[in-house]
Amino acid sequence: MISAYRTYIWLAVDLAAVGIGAAAAAALQQQHAAVPWGTAAWLVYIGLSAAIGLGAIVKLGLHRTIWQYAGALDMLTVLQAAAASALLPYLAVVLIPGDSEPLMLFHHFAFTVFFMAGPRLIWRSFCDKYGSRRGHNGRRRALIVGAGSCGTLVARELMQNDASNLMPVGFIDDDPYKRKLSVMGLPVxxxxxxxxxxxxxxxxxxxxxxxPSVSKSQISAIVNICKTTKARLKIVPDLQDIIRGGGAVGRVRDVQVEDLLGRDPIRTDLENIANYVEGKTVLVTGAGGSIGSELCRQIAPFRPSRLLLLGHGENSIYTIEMEMRSKFPELQIETLIADIQDRPRMEEIFQLKRPEVVFHAAAHKHVPLMERNPAEAIKNNVFGTRNVAECADKYGAERFVLISTDKAVNPTSVMGTTKRIAEMFIQSLDKHSETKFVAVRFGNVLGSRGSVIPRFKQQIEQGGPVTVTHPEMVRYFMTIPEAVQLVIQAGAFARGGEVFILDMGKPVKIYDLAVDLIRLSGYEPHVDIDIRFTGIREGEKLYEELLTSEEGLTSTKHDRIFIGKPSQINRTELEFEIRKLEKVIGNDPDEIRAVLKHLVPTYRNVS
Incomplete structure (x- = not known):
């Protein structure tokens, strides 16, 4: 009912504006007009203008516009209605009889725009200045970085939304023309x-x-400046998200650690990827894990004929299966519950399913845990990889991509050593196989299960302390989607036997990461949340490396993917050493480590 009354009020205001505009123009032209003021011709002119103006207003829906939220297009509608109410009566009453007064048309149009737009601008200014200030008490003060279209959209929503707990007080913008000016009444x-x-x-x-339209490197630079303040940081991540989500404020999220990396989107060679994935049966081992599940998500758009999801844990496989069936209903998906250590089961799967492309992501990866359980690391990461790789060779897979780690380089842990052996094994197998065997090596991924970021977040939620092993501990970091995208891209470059090394950017101090996470959560490190050093854990080293001493670095067509020169590995000797490993698998851990040392001479046991 209130809405209907408001519509009728604006209709009356517009009708009066049209009539007053015509009368004002007539009065101004009275001394020059051929027909004196007050005659029937002038009354017909004003009446005709009002009638045509009313029709234009209704036709254009001007009376239904909510002017509190109006923009430039709504003002254009006012101009269209004013033009119709001025031009048509002018042609009918003035021009047709031959008494042309060009200034009459201009004055009529100008007066009509003035009387129609004036009340609207006054109402809009009133709403912006006073209506948006209701409930200011208790609202948090917000500074908006970016006084462009997105920034002003955010400011307007915050100012007009009484339910918001934020109130914008100003802008920051690098444009020199905006400095010391105001936008929406707020200073830059x-x-x-x-x-x-x-x-x-x-x-x-x-x-x-x-x-949202600037590069991630610029966002990272801005975030680093903002970190020096005590303010909590939020970000509008993507303009397309705003369009899809229908509002800017609803898409605002907290700044995350990923935003600090400042890595711009990856350039992907879609054609080459499609050439080896499209129409193929693709197997992903460890499909329920962080890397494996993301592999499934990113492989699916390339339209494989069938996607095989293999994992040991039924819950994680069920979760990714449901997600994939929801997102890709047309894709043929099969789930396989299996242990890669079970050779007969692997033989059965490869014989029946005949995968053409294999992404081997199944592995034990937790360094301290594997130090305490070396036999399990070997059984899964070495023997399990051997089972899957030999089956890929035996049953004619075209490509085999091993997901490796920077911990395989000059390893100080059982986990890293077993991954290095896995790399060596597929390189030796590649020399005698029709299958193209390659490994992709990268560092830590942000947010993966058991990684440092989720642990830090949990400790912050619990009020601290946040535990860091060593103040100088350094790691390479990459987001899960970024790592997986590069893994799939590296598969397109496979010629056989390569170890692809991903550009991980600059290494990050774990202590700095903890400080950033605390600040991004709105707390002050060592004041609100304490940071404690617990000492380096078994198997860990301060600095990770991406290349062994015998591996030179060769570039590829992609600026973030490099190739380590294949090592000279004698398959017979390697298999002999692996059989020795099989014999000592149940023995004392020190004996196991001695065999590992013989297999990988660069292995240093620091436990």
Whole structure:
């Protein structure tokens, strides 16, 4: 009912505006007009203008616009209605009889726009200035980085949404033409370098980065500046998300560690990937894990004829199966519960399913846990890989891609050593096989199960302390989707026997990561949340490496993928050493480590 009354009120206002505009124009032209003011011709002119204006208003829906949220297109509608109400009566009453007064048309149009737009602008200004200030008490003060279209959209939503607990107080923008000006009545405090000063001077509680179109490296640079303030950080991640989500504020999220890496989107050679995946039967081992499940998500769009999801844990396989069936209903998906250590089961799967492309992601990866259970690491990472690889060779798979780790380089852990043996085994197998065997080596992935980020987040939620092993501990980090995208791309470059090394960017101190996570959560390190050093765990080293001493680095067509020169490995000797490993598998851990050392001379036991 209120909405209907509001519509009728605006209709009456517009009708009056059209009539007053015509009368004002007539009065201004009275002394020059051929027909004196007050005659029937002028009354017909004003009446005709009102009738045509009313029709234009109704036709254009001008009376139904909510002017509190109106934009440039709505003002264009006002101009269209004013033009119709001025031009048509002018042609009918003035021009047809031959009494042409060009200024009459201009004045009529100008007066009509003034009387139609004026009330709307006054109402809009009133709503922006006073209506949005209801409930200011208790609202957190927000600084918006980016005074462009996205930033102003966020500011408008925050100002007009009484349910929001944020109130924008100003903008930051690098555009020199915007500095010391105001946008939507809010000042532009300066460029990104002025963020700390503006945040302190204006008692900012939250900073919203509203620059979804800039590169990730720029976002990272802005985030690093914002970290020096005490404000909590939020970000509008993607303009397409706003379009799909129907609002800017609803898409604002907390700044995450991934945003700190500053790595721009990966350039992908879609054609080459499609050439070896499309129409093929693809097997992913460890499909329920962090890397394996993401492999499934990213392989599916390339339209394999069949996607085989193999895993040991039924719950994780069920979860990824349900997700894949929901997202890709047309894709033929098969789930296989199996242990890669079970050779007869692997033979059965390869014989029946005949996978053409194999991504081997199944592995034990937790370093300290594998130090305490070396036999299990060997059985899974060495013997399990051997089973899958030999079956791939025996049953004619075209490609086999092993997911490896930087911990395989000059390893100090059982886990890293077993992954290095797995690399060596597939390289030796490649020399005598029609299957192209390759390994892809990369560092830590953010957010994977058992990794440092989830543990830090849990400790922060519990109020601390956050535990770091050593103040100088350094690791390479990459997001899971980024790592998997590069793994699939590396598969397209496979010629056989290569170890592909992914560009991991700059190494990150684990301590700095902990500090960043605490600050991003809105706390002050060592004040609100303490950080404690617990000492290096068994099998760990301070710095990870990506290349062994015998591996040179060769570039590929992709700027983030490199090739380590294949090692000279004698398959007969390697298989002999692996059989020795089989014999000592149930023996004392020190005896197991001695055999590992013989297999991988660069292995140093630091436990």
């Amino acid at each position: 405090f300066g460029a990104r370098a002025d963020i700390p000063k503006a945040a302190e001077a204006n008692r900012i509680d939250e900073i919203i980065i509203a620059m």
